[in-house]
Amino acid sequence: MERIKHDLRLSETVSPFGVGAIVDVRGQSLIAADTSWWDKRYSPEIHCDRLIQRIGAGELREPPTHSGRPAKETPGLLYWRFPESRFCERCTKLSIFTGKAKGKWTNTCACGGMLVPMRYVAICEKGSHIQDIPWFKWAHRGTDAEVDDNVRFCRAYKELRFVRAAKYGEGLKSLRVECGACKRSRPLSDLVMKSSLQRDGIKCEGRQPWQDLQTDSACEHPLVAVQRGATGNYLADRLSALDIPEERPQSVELADKIRGHVYFDKILADNGGPQADMVSEWIASDLGTSKDVVLEVAAGHGADSDAPLLDLKDGEWAAFLKKLSVDGRDLGVDDFVVDSWNVAPRDGWPAALTSRIGAVGQVRRVREVRALLGFQRHNAGADFIKADLGPDARRKPVYPAIEMFGEGIFIRFDEPFLSEWESRPEVRARADILVARRNASEWAHKLDPPEPRFIALHTIAHLLIRRLAYASGYSSASLQERIYANSSRSDRTAGILIYTAAGDAQGTLGGLVRLGAPDRLVPLLIAALDDADVCSNDPVCIESDRQGSSSLNLSACHGCSLVSETSCETANRLLDRQLVLGGSNIPGLLEGVLEEVRNQAA
Structure with missing residues (x-):
């Protein structure tokens, strides 16, 4: 397979065209693979201790960059073509194949027309999976699909066309997928109906487009057909931090002073008795705080003492x-x-x-x-997909x-x-x-x-x-x-x-x-x-x-x-x-x- 180079701004590789997002580049629709496909040799590590402490074990790596025009040997990121199904703007033929001219892959049909990505894809309602719609299977299903045996046993996989027929009206009813062999024709208005893919027997494959299809990866959640550019297709989870000298909030420093006071052990020994109440007033007077704050720290609830990691904004505020x-x-x-x-x-x-x-x-x-960090699809209640889907669980995620x-x-x-x-x-x-x-x-x-x-x-x-x-x-x-x-x-x-x-x-x-x-x-x-x-x-x-x-x-x-x-x-x-x-x-x-x-x- 020949790799074609395109340019993106560096910031776009995190937002809005990060891992799992669909990006249109020069008439082609692409989707970004997860970081397990990255070549670390060309992805320099970025250091930000405050951010790593917040997200847990892992590495922050910058996508590869270059200056000048990209060449075949220029380091880059892998983007898969998605959806694979495209139609020719000239002859309306629908296929997943790419044209070839003078030994190079092109985005043109054999007739010379440009190939345009299909506008609908299928998204899993709960699993955050996305896949191409099997147009041949979908076009030959429906309420009247079994009336004609020619439709039932049609094998003309290369005869599909995406046409506009004004005689059927306007909107999605006029946009149809048509089989040239059995003459089966079905409008896109059938595609967007509730549970339409489920009724047609089209199930979720349980994967992302760049992942291999596994026999045990089928997903039980239903699919829904959505437009390729819909905002719900990609709900990214991003986190940013200002790289500043981490300062401890005043309440944390006060709590440490209280715990280090010479009389603090007496409060713990009395465990809420009258002596603890009296000693807490001594400590409060010495440190310029209130008795209630001292007792809270002694009880283990004050000044976020149980939180090993303060919120990012707390450190920035301090x-x-x-x-x-x-x-x-x-x-x-x-x-x-x-x-x-x-x-x-x-x-x-x-x-x-x-x-x-x-x-x-x-x-x-x-x-x-x-x-x-990752993304979700369809809605915020769907499964969270990590930015690194590598198979080795012992490896630090990137x-x-x-x-x-x-x-x-x-x-x-x-x-x-x-x-x-x-x-x-x-x-x-x-x-x-x-x-x-x-x-x-x-x-x-x-x-x-x-x-x-x-x-x-x-x-x-x-x-x-x-x-x-x-x-x-x-x-x-x-x-x-x-x-x-x-x-x-x-x-x-x-x-x-x-x-x-x-x-x-x-x-x-x-x-x-x-x-x-x-x-x-x-x-x-x-x-x-x-x-x-x-x-x-x-x-x-x-x-x-x-x-x-x-x-x-x-x-x-x-x-x-x-x-x-x-x-x-x-x-x-x-x-x-x-x-x-x-x-x-x-x-x-x-x-x-x-x-x-x-x-x-x-």
Whole structure:
């Protein structure tokens, strides 16, 4: 078999055309094989200890790259042709064979017409398998297939055609697979009916297209016919981490100090008795904490003491706090450089805004590693397929990964004000709408819990991304968000990071980080709030509490809050303008900012 070389961007090999994804290249439909087919000699290993600790044992490897035009000997990744069935755009003949011209394989028919991939494939509803539809078998099945013996015993495998017959109407009824020998003709409208493949006796092979067919690999789950480019065909599970010096959250350090206190053993010995209560007050007084925290640590429940691995964002939050604790320019030369400054009141700046922002960091350099763990098909309840399907269980799995270098803006919000705001009954009631819908959804459990602080900060990040796209020189799709908003951890988080990253060290030019300067960022925040104050879909949008996929947005739509889905951690879900700007008797996190600005202008 001759291997034909095509070019993809390096980042596309992880997202969106990673392992198991279908990609169209120059009229051909291809599917990526798992990493067990990779040649490690040409796939350099990427090191990111924080990410490896999160995903477990394994290796992060970058797909092979090259400069210039690809040749036969150029290292690359294997992509299988899928679906195999194609039809000729000229003679409409349907086959799985490839044409040949001057000794080379081509994507043309013998008649000279281009071969076009069939638009439908079969997906397993629960097993995440995908396969070609056996068109010959399907075309000769159906309710009237047994009426004519010529149809029943037809063996004209090379006489299938994919035709359009206007006399049958419009839509899928006019698109038919026709046998030239027995004259059997069947419309694609039969294919998309419920349980159609199951009624025709077509079963799941229990494999991916690049895997060999095994006699014992048959799958018991039914197949469903879907369009080749449907979004449900590939639900990737990706994980990214900022490569920063891992810092321990303050609560973990406090717990270690409590355990190391000279009197801590007395609490354990008394096991909840009166002496433990008294000694815990001594320790709390020495360390500047509360008696309840000391007793929690003694009971083994405090400060995430039972968690061997803290959440990735916990470590990142702690690292940002350490950087922000030193006001001024960061003279570091590593992959994590942050200039920090506190938001002090200034003439012309609304106090309603500056009082609610704790500190700002201009992230001049940051390294991000993105990895593909695996994928699912059809829905989030289907089986998870790993990115490495190698047969040797003792071998470390290989995860496709890329490293990106970038810049950004980090904003930390005032925790005391945020805690007081989200404790209000109106605010919690508004957020509970999304909490109930997330819990009722089969797939939304993967999203972050939509507590009030997360919804508000997430929406602010979107509003700022839309405004930064005008001022930074980067498109909206080039900007990414990272939301730090969780009140259930021992160390509460309340901040947002907006950054851009490219595949090499010279990929960022400072257009974003310069906007993090004090005299630029505050006006940008005000402008972002002003943009969101009135939506082109108002009053429908602002009065709505049911928008977006699975109704997981409240007052948020494409006219005011949504950005490119590649920029958002939750794919444009869990957004609400009312929790930011207020409205309908709901106090917003930044309510009063625009009113103060307008009063100053007047």
